[in-house]
Amino acid sequence: MVMRQAIGMLRGRATVPLLLALAGCNQQQSALVPFGEEAAVLRHLTVVMVAGAVVIALALAALMAWAVRAPEGRLGLRGGERLILVAGGVLPTVLLLGLLAYSLPAMRPRAVAPADLRIAVTGEQFWWRVQYEPAGAAPVTSANEIRIPVGRTVLLHLEGRDVVHSFWIPGLAGKTDMIPGRRNVMAVRATRAGLFRGQCTEFCGLSHALMAFDVVAMPAAEFDRWLAAERQPAVAPAGAGKALFLANGCGGCHAIRGTGAAGAIGPDLSHLGGRTTIAAGMLRPTEANIAAFVRHPERFKPGVRMPAFPQMSEAEARAIARYLKGLK
Amino acid sequence: MIERLRARARSLNVTLWTLIVPPTVWAAHFLFSYLWAAIRCAKTGSFSTAPGVFWACTILALLVILASGWIARVQSRTPGDHPPHEEGTETDRLRFLAYATMLLAGLSFVGVLFTAAPVLFLSDCR
Structure with a gap:
């Protein structure tokens, strides 16, 4: 009985890291598997921040363990005050300032040119209106699928039509809200071709969880051919x-x-x-x-x-x- | 000069009201930062490359916090009986409030710096 409980506990403990590891299996919709420069920066920041947090937590745990075991009066009043000042004031300030300074350059927006492709995406209950607006050409309307050229900067103009939605392609970039009456702009650049996935991430109604889309990142030349074909009227098959x-x-x-x-x-x-x-x-x-x-x-x-x-x-x-x- | 200022600082009284000055300045600066960026972007459509007004207000906020921290520091060192200052007397209450104000001023100073830092890196209204 005791044995079984022990095994059960061990299994319970092993489940958490295993579940975490499972997050690495998703290749289509994961911030841990980036296919865009913005998402790569975000993943890098996440790793650095988590590593920093783990180091701080371990150091704190070690300090607590030492404090519990150390004999009373070991530090004295002055020593105690100095410890609080350094470990409680100076160190966190310097560490946080360091992490902030390290992460701030990621806030710098990507430079865009007037010639960059614009894609206007509108969130509606419960689908996505997509309009490709290449510079100097008429827009091309599509829906529920976004294709982007690899290696080119793309401007996403995001808006909601009925309620607030949120646009998130985890592998490409961060999350941006789609708000009716307000246009949020996001500049992204894909780094490798493939089939990926995005999802609405702001509760927007009954089928919120069923509001997703595929993202096809394609080589630039292939994308140009695709967009030219998409612009043409549909070729309809025969039949009733x-x-x-x-x-x-x-x-x-x-x-x-x-x-x-x-x-x-x-x-x-x-x-x-x-x-x-x-x-x-x-x-x-x-x-x-x-x-x-x-x-x-x-x-x-x-x-x-x-x-x-x-x-x-x-x-x-x-x-x-x-x-x-x-x-x- | 410094001695005169110190005497002036000693003549002021730290209270619960002055205790909240540094965090209030921090909060006001925080609100100002957001409003400044939002209004600028809404009115001109472009982020300022040399935001003079913003830095002036930031320096002003830092100065107010520094001043209240310094006054608190002077008062927390009110001479008299020996430590620990834990009696229910006027002087000990003053020392406690002043010390707490000084710590809050330190926190608020760093808070204002952290709030202002992103402006160095933002370059447009996206």
């Missing part, structure tokens, strides 16, 4: 899907470039087939998932603004899904 999409009034809220659908209430669907997820980072973009979401979005996103279409047959939903999936 398009007619059904328009007949059901989907175009009242959603836009698909090159069709009559020009709604601006919901996410732009122009190149939905090229996206890595649907429903703001929640579902794999399969035809079955799209069809299920079209008929009953509330089953996947409680509180969603999009109405349900229960009257739509499975076959019709499938046809719309095939059409949307084919929009490349």
Whole structure:
């Protein structure tokens, strides 16, 4: 019995560091696995600060252990006062000032040029409106996925539309609130290509936790090609899907470039087939998932603004899904 | 000169009210820093590269804290009976309040410095 308790306690103690270590397994959405310069600076600062805190905590523990064991009167009045002055006043001030001076340069904002790509991201319940605004060219609208060129400075213009959201791509940079009526600007630079993830980090309603997005960092030349293609009207596949999409009034809220659908209430669907997820980072973009979401979005996103279409047959939903999936 | 100042400082009385002067100056400077940055950014759209007003106010805050700390220091050394000063007398209460004020002045001085430091590194309103 005692043995079992001892093993249980040991196991309990081992769990904490193991759980902490598990944080290192996440490659897509982790501030510990940076793919941008800002996040790398933040991770570095975190490591330095935590190491500093551990050293101070250990020194304090050692001092306490010594104080408990030392014979009474060991220091004397003057010695005690000096210890309090040095260990309680001077040392913390110097250490904190040092850490502050060390961390302050990280506050210096990244220099930006007028030619840098701007991406306006608007948080809405419960999805992300994304607009690419390259210098000297018309903007390109997309949604629920952000693509950025590696090695180039990108300006993110962040705003909320209905309530306060918060924009966080842990691997790229720090967290910034999206506040209605106020534009927060963040300058970032990705350092390596890959598929990453961001998440809303300010409670914004029923589906707050289901409001995420994929981030695709791509080599600059590839990004330019992608943006040029994204600008074009969608190439629609053959089939009854398009007619059904328009007949059901989907175009009242959603836009698909090159069709009559020009709604601006919901996410732009122009190149939905090229996206890595649907429903703001929640579902794999399969035809079955799209069809299920079209008929009953509330089953996947409680509180969603999009109405349900229960009257739509499975076959019709499938046809719309095939059409949307084919929009490349 | 110093002797005269010291005599003047001794004639003042540290009370619970003067005890809160240094932290109040610190709080006021803290509030001022945020308001200054917010108003400047809202009105001009750019962060000042040579923020004279800000540094003037910072130096003023530091001077007030220094002065109140120095007055407190003088009063905490009010001569009289031997330590420990732990009796319920007027003099011991004065020494205690003055000593506490002096420590608070030290903390507030560092606090104001810490508050002001970021301005050295910020260069725009983002």
